[in-house]
Amino acid sequence: MWVKTQRTRVDYLIFALLCMLIFLIGSTIVMKLVKSDGKNVVDEKTTDVETIEVFNYDKDVIENIDKFFLKILSNSNSSMSLFFKQKIKNKEDISFSIMENIPENFNIDDYIKSQFPAAFTFLEKEKGISIKGFENKKRPEILEDIVFIDDMMEKEEGELLEEEKLTEKDKEGIPKAEGIKTFKANKNEPYIAIYHTHGTEAYLPIKQNQYHTQDKKYNVLTIGEIIEKKLESNGHKVLHIETFHDIPSYNKSYAKSLNTINAKMKEQQNLKVVFDVHRDGVSENASYKNKALSQSKIKIDGKDVATFSIVIGPESPNKDEVLKFAKYIKQVSDTMYPGLCKGIIIKPKGKFNQFVSDHYALIEVGSNLNTIDEAKESAKVIGEILSIVIENLQE
Incomplete structure (x- = not known):
């Protein structure tokens, strides 16, 4: 009974669409036949006002397919009608070529879909039918249109994990990996993924848009790239995903980045280790700003190096x-590098996509109090650290 009813609805819908199309074509032809023989229509009582038809030509409209469709466009859409009226009013030469005269940003798929919104909604939502060729086109994502708001889960300071005694060290003095899961991967293919949930997070001298920019030279994409190169120079295979997940919606960043990393890990099942590289954010009026500034960098070999921290989501099942x-x-x-890692911060809530792998780290490299050069120096040494960590966890 349900199937029969649904089929009947679709039949009616298709029939309705055909009727609307026939009506549209028929009204166009009728309007042409009943109009005057091409002369301008002038009110008898006025001599200074002239009304000009949008399509005023002598040959039969069917003889010129461009004229025919332009007539339909004009009669069925007020903005298109205004567009052509304005052209004639300005005495512009109209060749009646559709491709030459429709606006640049006019999208025929979107136009047709806008004329029958209920039909497309029913077919897509109720029947699960996607009308090929009429999908919404992806619009350009413009950074200037975004108002950046701090991620509330990240903004909460969280609990700083207390220092623990180091485990037993190896011959080189590096702590041994005790009680941590190891992993096995094909070393000839990427097994480390680096991506950025908030790719537009930037460093000084960038201050606009609350310290965010798409200019890679000043944001965390460059930091991820440096870590990638350092890992690869030590023999690791890395996939660096340079997608801006915080554009255009900052509050949907984690949902978008989750889709990305899930898709990549499904596509490349050799990926075992995941790093989400961020930078910390300190607001201008933060009560702890002076403290944050004093902890923002250390000296390594005479260079200023941004400190880093690791964020944990307490709601992640792993x-x-x-x-x-x-x-x-x-x-x-x-x-x-003593003092380089400020600590491990456990936030009051959140998962931060960490459930995709047991070898996952959300690393905040520096903050908006650091310069891009300080962050770059940090990325170099972080790459060395992560290289050793991964080597000690590989089977």
Whole structure:
């Protein structure tokens, strides 16, 4: 009974569409036949006002297919009608070529879909039928249109994990990976993924848009690229995803980045380790700004290097494994570059997509208080640290 009813609705819908099309064509032809023989229509009582038909030509409209369709466009859409009226009013030469005279940004798919919105909605939502050729086109994403608002989960300071005693060290003085899951991967294909949930997060001198920019030279994409190159120079295979997930919707960043990383890990099942590279954000009126500034960098070989931290989402089902991974990264960092890692921060809530892998780390490299050069120097040493961590966890 249900199937029969649905089929009947579709039949009626198709029939209605055909009727509307026939009506549209018929009205166009009738209007042409009943109009005057091409002369301008002038009110008898006025001599200074002239009304000009939009399509005023002598030959039969069917003889010129361009004229025919332009007539339909004009009669069925007020903005198109205004467009052609304006052209004639300005005495512009109209060749009646559709491609030459319709506006640049006019999209025929969107236009047709807009004329029958109920029909397309029914077919797509109720029947699950996608009308090929009429899908919504992706519009350009413009950074200037975005108002950046701090991610509320990230903005909450969270709990700084207390320092723990280092585990036993190996011959080189690096802590051994104890109680942490190892992984096995094909070393000839990428097994490390680096991506950015908030790819537009930027460093000084960028201050506009609340320290966000699409200019790669100043944002975290460059930081991810440096970490990628350092890992690859040590023999690791890396996939760096340079997608801006925080455009155009900043509050949907994690949903978009989750779709990306899930798709990549499904496509490339050799990916085992995931790093989501961010930078921290400190507001101008933050009560802890002075403290944050004092902890924003350290000296390594005479250079200013931005500090980093690791963020944990307490609601992630694999929180314990992710936390072990984070602790090991910090232990290696503390051994190689004391003070570089500010600590592990457990937020009050959130998952931060960490459930996609037990070897997952959300790393905040510096903050908006750091310059891009300080962040770059940090990326170099972080790459060294992560390289050792991964080597010690590979089977």
